[in-house]
Amino acid sequence: MSLRYDALVLGAGQAGLATAYHLQRRGLQFQVLEAGHRPVGSWPLHYRSLKLFSPARHAALPGLPFPGDPERYPSRDEVVAYLNAYAAHFRFPVVTEAEATQILPDDGGFRVLTADGRTFLSRTVVAATGTFRRPFIPAVPGQELFGGTVLHSLAYQEPSPFTGQRVLVGAGNSAVQIAVELAQVARVTLAVRTPVLFAPQRILGRDIHDWITWLRVDQLTLGHIRRLPSPRNVFDPGLYRTAFRLGQLDQRAMFLQFTAQGVVWPDGQEEAVDTVVFATGYRADLDFLRGTGALDSQGEPVQRLGVSRTVPGLYFAGLSGQRALASATLRGAGQEAALVVEQIARGQP
Known part of the structure; x- marks a missing residue:
């Protein structure tokens, strides 16, 4: 029979590792199960040129500063290296290539089954798989007729395959970064x-995230919001506005439908298009909870502030809008995890 832990953490990305940190500090017995082969979450899947929209000082998880110049904006690969080093530094008990496929009730706790046939028993479970593994592409009329390429931004890596093409890109911080890169x-x-x-990006010589942190704007409790809206404001170091001003790319109202060759714009104009990149966010990847009563009819967790409202002993970490604006970010992971682990510790026998 497998050891019964105080907590099983599902996912070793930023949310899972921050949860592990606070569980370790509390002296609780826990295990982290990670589907991949490294404790780095979904970061390696994102496009190669990705840079954080906040400085390194705001990218650290609890207990270990992000290395290097705190004013710089770390790259995707720097974040991957940091998360890997973070797990090693604290010697967290991470089991890699252990994808949770099913959770079953078991004598007041849970039995967690993995894809390779292993079983783990625990008093509580923290679902920390985050919101960046299940890309969402909206249904647009005529999409099945379109002869070009439709992809989510998660599938985009670098611009060279799109050389000479006519490309449309969705909106938001990542979409703007991708669009400006593709425009080259x-x-x-x-x-x-x-x-x-x-x-x-900077006001009075300080990054906007310094001001947000000092004013605690991104820690204001939102309650449970099913899904945060896409941001209209994009933080710009000057590069993005310059690209638009120089005519390297433009911004138009969303097209109405696809055609066989392209799209129809709101003014009725039809235009041939080669590729459409939807930067339309993600949905929670929680299939292992199906059948437990933890999800609603849309597959979204029924939770408030990281605590399941329908399954005692089940918690969440890293969901968008879980508690505050920063909930699903590197800078918000530590505080979210601390609050969840406090609830777990209170439930100790």
């Missing part, structure tokens, strides 16, 4: 439902 090799339009407004 392709003819690009940012297709938006509401106009993107560019906000300065």
